[in-house]
Amino acid sequence: MIAAFLILALFLLLFLGVPVAIAMGLASSATMLLFGTQTMLSMTQKFFHTMQVYPLLAVPFFVLAGTFLTTGGVARRMIDFANALVGHYRGGLAMAALLASAFFAAVSGSAPATVVAVGSVMIAGMVASGYSKNFAAGVICNAGTLGILIPPSLVMVVYGAITESSVGKLFIAGILPGILLTIVMMGTITFIARRQDLPRQERASLGDVWRTFREAVWGLFLIVIILGGIYAGIFTPTEAAAVSAVYAFIIAVFVYGDIGLKQVPHVLVEAGKITVMLMFIIANAYMFAYLLTSLQIPQAASDFIGNLGLPAWGFLLVLNLLLLAAGNFMEPTSVVLILTPIVFPIAMEMGIDPTHLGVVMVINMQIGLVTPPVGLNLFVTAGVAKMPLEETIRAALPWLAVLLVMLMIITFIPWISLVIPEFVGA
16 A cells, blocks of 8 residues: 555656656655655655765766866867778768767766767767768667766666665676667668768778877876776775766866866866755655655565566566666656666566676666657757757667667576676676
8 A cells, every 4th residue: 555655656757857856855755754664764865865975976076077078179179080990991981970979978977968068079979070960869869878878877876875786796787788779780780871872981091090099098098097096996986986077177178278267167066966956866766765765666566576487587578678668758867766776676676787786777777768758868969969859769769679689688698798797707
């Protein structure tokens, strides 16, 4: 009875258009007030306890690093380097946009930031070179999803905090799936480019490749700092986030000089706004998950699915369908926070590796970013490309087949997610 009220209250509020974070908080508070399963004091303490979960300290630091890199010219330098590498192929400008998105994803950890940073330059550039605006917007919208798969990923940080899994291991598990998805999307662009006879640019000289690499190397080196520092044992993922924020500040202000010291307070305010929004969502979701656990809903769900006699592959298939449906209506962090406490115990009973489960959940969330009605990348791309939302959706949806195929491959071949962590002994 109490559990049914909690779930129904949440979905009713979401149906009425209440923001996800507020809906979770109101549903939890209403359940407490009406049924008193826990004291309001304990719920309040749980809300503020979220701010003390050590792995979540990485969130504000990665957000700050991404804000410095987005505000500065780091993305533009990465775009120039990517263009020098692949611009001479047919459809090369679209390939460069995809490659630049992968580079920027590896230093920002944010899908919307990747769309803004790369799309604001590349969409107009592709249109000016003879590409259709729809094609350009579709490439950028879907390439931006790499921001939550290629490390550092804020969604992986949240998943690791909830499940008490190694965030560092999750980061490195996302590398091969991220590279593989980038290659498959690059191949898709090549196929389309040949069919549509898309333009190509002149081949860049070795001197130009070296020059653009030298200009981009300070930004690219952040990847080495984050992953190298973690696996060399120099610092934890949370400490790596703090180091990345300081490093991003230094290269944006003192090395590249794109941001003056007078602009730094503005960057801090923007990063603060994003952090407050994320932490408010996380805190309400933690409170909701705490109430779910106290009502033994995860245990009941585990027993129900266990009684169905599903094999591990059947559970993963059902999980994908559930996550894809949830991703249509909620942003990635909210989905992970709400569903992880329910599905994680079931997955562990079935012998599914927690790291592999995390990667599967993240790829589902990538798809959620580009599916209506609330796909965040769709809204961001529409704003950057100055296109109606309906047109942006039509531009992005053909790429959905690529993402779904990759989801199935990575779901049912755990080796792709686990080979690198096992190789490095993570």
